[in-house]
Amino acid sequence: MMHMRKVTFGVAASLDLYIARENHSVDWLQWSDEIGAFVKEFWTTVDTVVMGRKTYEAGVREGLKAYDGVRNYVISTTMTEAADPRVEIVRGDPVGFIRALRQSEGRDICIMGGGVLARELFEADLIDEVGVNVHPVLLGSGIPLFHRMSRQLDLRLTECRPFRNGCVLLRYARLDPA
């Protein structure tokens, strides 16, 4: 039986589903011990993180050059060097890359941030799970989490976890996974 690694798109967003302000700032993001504990638990299931270039650069601005203990990939046609030698740059074709990656050996794969990358993977049926940490704020404007897609994707709620700081983690599985 062929092993297939699960691909999760995970992200934090405002209630109006922006992942960053228009100037790419994420100063509104809340952190807490509870969220940290969840992330730590989730992290044990994953050994690979894939980001778009903008998401990676936003992380670097916050001082996060690479995630420890996992393989880090950034998909970019323009980036020539990452801020950390552990980060591997993937030149374009995220669909082909993820398709090959999920059939290779390993634990699960997390796609971080990046609504444009996520749309491309959703439309190619390469996202198995979605997790959104909804923050209690309407930013009013910013970088959107979801971009227009050509069709509907049905989901199944797998977890709904409110945190004491007012964030709510919503997790879904694709109903018709690839």
Next chain:
Amino acid sequence: MMHMRKVTFGVAASLDLYIARENHSVDWLQWSDEIGAFVKEFWTTVDTVVMGRKTYEAGVREGLKAYDGVRNYVISTTMTEAADPRVEIVRGDPVGFIRALRQSEGRDICIMGGGVLARELFEADLIDEVGVNVHPVLLGSGIPLFHRMSRQLDLRLTECRPFRNGCVLLRYARLDPA
């Protein structure tokens, strides 16, 4: 002490925060006994419903010409006659109308659907609570719930209720209410 009626913006939406398909269809909305029980409970706190014209017309297409037991208002500059004699048409200026309404006597006020109307009222600090029934689906395209606003509005999570059908009710209060 002046009495001030609470104004709630209540709506059902997909996970990508569309309130209807592009053709205004809401065939993806799920109903259940649990959601019905919540709505019935909420309904006891409200005696007035205010809708934009498009939301009202979408309801009429579904066979809902007026809500029982409450005052029904539709804000429209073009509608001359409602589908039900119990519906009162308000000609324009939703901000002035809601501002006067919430200072008058009565139970709370519910603003239904209508992202354009909601934005105008949010920006005028006339929405005290937001309730979104998040459905487990990515529609991919449609009529957006939230429209771009000129500033950030901070919220406090007041309720997070998952339903057995995979919908999640998220309720928030404005942190800096008007």
